Amino acid sequence: MKDISRRKLILGGLAATAGVAGLCVAANLAEKYGLVPPDHGGIYGLGETLTYASQRLLTRHSLAREFPRGQISKRPVENELAPPPEAFKRLQAGGFADWRLSVDGMVDHPASFSLDQLRSYPSRSQITILACEEGWSYIAEWIGVPLSHVLESVGIQPQARYVVYFSIEPDWWESIDMADALHPQTFLAYGMNGGELSIANGGPLRLRVPRQLGYKSVKFVTHITVTDSLKKFGKGLGSAAPEGGYSWYAGI
Amino acid sequence: MGESEFVELPPEAPLAVSVPSSASAVPETAVVALRHSALVRVTHWIATLCFFALLVTGIEIVISHPRFYWGETGNILTTPLFQLPIPSSRALVKTGYGYVLPDQNGWSRYLHFQAAWIVVLTGLLYVISGFFTGHWRKDLLPRKADLSWRAFSAAIASHVRFARPSTDEAWSYNVLQRLSYLIVVFILFPLVIWTGLAMSLSFVSAFPASVTLLGGEQSARTIHFFVSIALVLFLVVHVVMICVAGFRSRMRAMITGRVTTENMTAGPAAAQKERT
Numbered sequence: 001m002k003d004i005s006r007r008k009l010i011l012g013g014l015a016a017t018a019g020v021a022g023l024c025v026a027a028n029l030a031e032k033y034g035l036v037p038p039d040h041g042g043i044y045g046l047g048e049t050l051t052y053a054s055q056r057l058l059t060r061h062s063l064a065r066e067f068p069r070g071q072i073s074k075r076p077v078e079n080e081l082a083p084p085p086e087a088f089k090r091l092q093a094g095g096f097a098d099w100r101l102s103v104d105g106m107v108d109h110p111a112s113f114s115l116d117q118l119r120s121y122p123s124r125s126q127i128t129i130l131a132c133e134e135g136w137s138y139i140a141e142w143i144g145v146p147l148s149h150v151l152e153s154v155g156i157q158p159q160a161r162y163v164v165y166f167s168i169e170p171d172w173w174e175s176i177d178m179a180d181a182l183h184p185q186t187f188l189a190y191g192m193n194g195g196e197l198s199i200a201n202g203g204p205l206r207l208r209v210p211r212q213l214g215y216k217s218v219k220f221v222t223h224i225t226v227t228d229s230l231k232k233f234g235k236g237l238g239s240a241a242p243e244g245g246y247s248w249y250a251g252i
Numbered sequence: 253m254g255e256s257e258f259v260e261l262p263p264e265a266p267l268a269v270s271v272p273s274s275a276s277a278v279p280e281t282a283v284v285a286l287r288h289s290a291l292v293r294v295t296h297w298i299a300t301l302c303f304f305a306l307l308v309t310g311i312e313i314v315i316s317h318p319r320f321y322w323g324e325t326g327n328i329l330t331t332p333l334f335q336l337p338i339p340s341s342r343a344l345v346k347t348g349y350g351y352v353l354p355d356q357n358g359w360s361r362y363l364h365f366q367a368a369w370i371v372v373l374t375g376l377l378y379v380i381s382g383f384f385t386g387h388w389r390k391d392l393l394p395r396k397a398d399l400s401w402r403a404f405s406a407a408i409a410s411h412v413r414f415a416r417p418s419t420d421e422a423w424s425y426n427v428l429q430r431l432s433y434l435i436v437v438f439i440l441f442p443l444v445i446w447t448g449l450a451m452s453l454s455f456v457s458a459f460p461a462s463v464t465l466l467g468g469e470q471s472a473r474t475i476h477f478f479v480s481i482a483l484v485l486f487l488v489v490h491v492v493m494i495c496v497a498g499f500r501s502r503m504r505a506m507i508t509g510r511v512t513t514e515n516m517t518a519g520p521a522a523a524q525k526e527r528t
Contacts, residue, residue, distance in 0.1 A: 043366075044359075044362035044363065044365075044366050046366060046369070046370075047362065047363075047365045047366025047367075047368075047369045047370075048362070048365075048366075050369045051365055051369070055454050055455070058455070058458050059454045059455065059457055059458040062454075062457040062458035063457055064453060064457045065456060065457065065460050065463075067324070071324065073325055073327075073329075073330070074329070075329050077327045077328065077329060079344070080343070080344060129324065129325060129453065129469060131451075131453055131469065132317075133316075133357060133361060134316040134317040134342060134357065135313070135314070135316065135317035135319075135473060136317050136319075136326060136327035136328065137324070137325045137326065137327060137469060137470065138325050138327050138329075139324065139325050210453070211453050211454045211457050212453060212454065213453065244358065245358030245359055245362075246357075246358045246361070247358075247361060247362060247365075251452060251453060251454025251455070252365065252449075252451070252452035252453075252454060252455065
């Protein structure tokens with residue numbers, strides 16, 4: 001009996017040591033290959049990290065499903081919005097002629113773009129699902145310029161890992177990793193269903209991330225920053241969503 | 253519930269579940285035998301915890317939009333397949349109630365996915381190890397004798413009467429148990445995982461057939477809801493049956509692994525004998 005428990009103790013100790021060492025190696029590898037989400041701390045860190053890491057391994061280059069024109073929803077949902085800030089109202093009164101998208105951070109040539117400049121780039125369109133984490137969804141055609149095109153025009157520096165984007169509405173900001181930022185379907189969208197993008201749907205400019213839930217597609221985007229770390233933004237959790245209790249990675 | 257709840261084991265009862273060789277070594281009065289292996293017990297209780305986490309958070313997620321649709325899309329501007337008669341945590345959804353419930357969607361989604369990961373990994377360990385230990389073949393595949401119509405209807409009749417199970421059922425599963433466990437493990441769980449993944453925009457970008465086969469993202473959500481209801485029904489029947497069979501003895505079997513008679517000589521000697 002004593003022998004058995006001693007042998008068990010030694011084996012158990014070895015197994016535990018191997019387990020801890022294995023976890024440390026896995027954590028280091030995951031960190032090195034960008035598989036750890038910024039909101040990995042806390043009691044839900046295990047689930048978030050498993051989700052983000054496996055999604056990055058499986059879906060780095062996959063394309064969001066696109067639909068035929070006949071499947072476009074008759075009316076896109078116009079979700080509730082906070083009353084627009086004064087700055088928005090002023091720009092709206094001027095027909096958004098003075099709307100600017102500034103791009104800075106880890107780029108070679110920080111720049112500011114007007115809507116006309118963005119429209120002068122080759123435009124692309126996609127017919128994709130916008131799904132809300134609440135459970136509802138609609139299909140619409142989104143028209144805009146791929147974010148990658150704008151980022152390449154300002155020159156992304158090699159150490160860049162995330163793109164942070166801000167709405168004109170205070171405290172509304174999100175971030176995505178470079179896999180999503182450079183993804184061909186991630187658009188700076190200014191049009192919908194053949195027309196202008198309505199204010200209710202995020203016009204004049206919305207960052208459309210079709211492989212993630214609707215809350216990652218921030219409305220009224222005015223500012224984009226390229227960075228190597230999300231620690232210095234807000235509470236360091238990656239974006240406004242985890243500060244409000246929602247997951248940073250919203251691919252599921 | 254008193255000591256009489258414990259299952260009495262006749263001397264000739266098969267101890268074949270996990271310790272066949274010890275049958276002759278066990279004295280008639282000290283019947284202690286392993287009913288459930290440690291792996292089955294540990295995975296059972298982890299799955300139980302995860303199931304409750306998934307159930308509570310699943311209800312919270314549904315409350316934010318208690319309408320269900322068929323096809324790829326559905327929202328407040330489209331006609332639902334059906335709407336649950338409950339209030340919602342979002343003002344956007346018209347429920348007929350004059351109030352909006354507090355929003356619990358954030359932590360519910362975090363916990364839902366974390367519990368899903370843990371139960372899927374635990375379940376994989378359980379299923380794969382079951383092939384190596386013979387758990388599926390010996391304990392859960394219906395026996396040849398069970399598959400006659402007479403045996404099957406007898407089992408149903410005894411369940412309908414809520415009859416206390418015969419003593420040998422403390423040692424193995426009857427045909428209805430075997431079939432329901434197989435359906436839960438190999439049909440309902442895979443379906444609920446599949447329909448859950450099919451709601452992920454990112455997952456279906458890599459595996460589009462996983463959602464088109466189901467008829468669309470909203471169809472996947474609706475099927476996920478019904479499979480969850482089937483799993484809850486299983487849980488209710490499971491717990492009722494445990495109460496009918498003897499709550500304390502069955503709980504003891506799933507916690508300690510052992511089934512005992514009331515006049516057993518408990519202690520390390522009996523336990524040790526059985527390990528050898």
